[in-house]
Amino acid sequence: MQRNTKRKARLWLAAALLAAAGGAIAGVTVDYTDPEKFIDLPRSPHERDRVLKEVRDHFTKLGNDLPAGQDLKVTISDIDLAGWAEPRRWSTDDVRIMRGGADWPRIDLTYTLEQNGQVLRSGKDSLKNMMYQQRINRYTSSDPMRYEKQMIDDWFKTAITGGQVSSK
Template sequence: MRLITRTMLAAAVALLASSAAWAEVSVTYVKPDDYTDVSRSQIERERTLKDFSEYFAKLDKKLPAGQTLKIEVLDIDLAGRFYPRRNGEDIRIMNGGADWPHMHLRYTLEQDGKTLRSGDDELSNMSYQERLSGHYSSDPLRYEKQMLDDWFEKKIVPKVAAR
């Protein structure tokens, strides 16, 4: 009985110690009610930001252990344009013209309390409908996620690999 307790205690301590080495991505939304293009509906806006938060959280798997990426979203302009409908629900139309996705981010990549990289970036994808994406066509944010993937691979991953 005592051996099991010690083993479980040792496992818990090891787990806590290793959790400090995990990579982490955190995101905050600065004044989301003022964003260029997120639904007027409070429910839809919350759903969109939750979807983005879940997606940003998955980026931690691409970071080395012990690194933290802090992202502040300053503006979002989704692909396409919203058009109001009589029933109160907006419909998003994407025509591939001047309606490409755009995001304004501020970020800091840290390890052991030291800043490895930081910046203030304007992301956009003018050819958003002309490229294949690794995201499902049923994903309403597939073009924005593709744009975020490009940004992450270009700005964050090369710096991570250089360490």
Template structure:
């Protein structure tokens, strides 16, 4: 029994030690109540922010070990527009491909072992969002924003956002 406990503790310590080398991503939202375009319903707004956070965190896992990414989102303008006349159980977004393309403004800081190696303000937008091939399913309400974020991640960090890791 003592030998089994020792092995378990050792395995836990190894896992803890290696987790410090993993890439870490933190996402913050600066005044989300003032963002250009998020759903009217508060629970849907929270869900959108949660989904975007999860997407950024998933991309952050592709960074090399020891790199940490901090993202501060300062504005979001989702693809399409909500039409208040069509509101029901869930809000309906109307997309016409004119001036309703997705946009996100953010500031990021990339650190390697505690030292800043890259930092910038970025304005993401995808004016051709309706005419591009999108790998995200039509059931994903943030498919256009995710594709735009993937493009930014690939162009900014030189890591293919669509590659498996």
């Protein structure tokens, strides 16, 4: 009996701590405006969903570097992946060919960075990585989104954190 009481007390304490910290946790929200109209996403619905999820997850991961209490809201209006999609004759998925020319990745977005409901920074940007194959990339060659992630990292560092990354 006493054991259950202690357990309930710990659960209530944990819930109270989470509720108290709720306002201090940084968060990222990513929305898409008409993704079916994006200039360059895979034809296969499964692959399209994978790309959109990877982009969203990457922004969310970067949100871990935001100071406590800051929230970033991103609305993506277009995505143009690195390279060109070449359709395969007998398949629904495409092969992405990267030639390093005018096939660089691009993401158009609007964003708002808030702290405790007050806007710190907002704007509209077109992220580009025109030298995507000439730069050292920390993501492995097995990551199909490595060039887009590198581009998002660069933007996040300059536009959102101003080069300052928290020591979380």
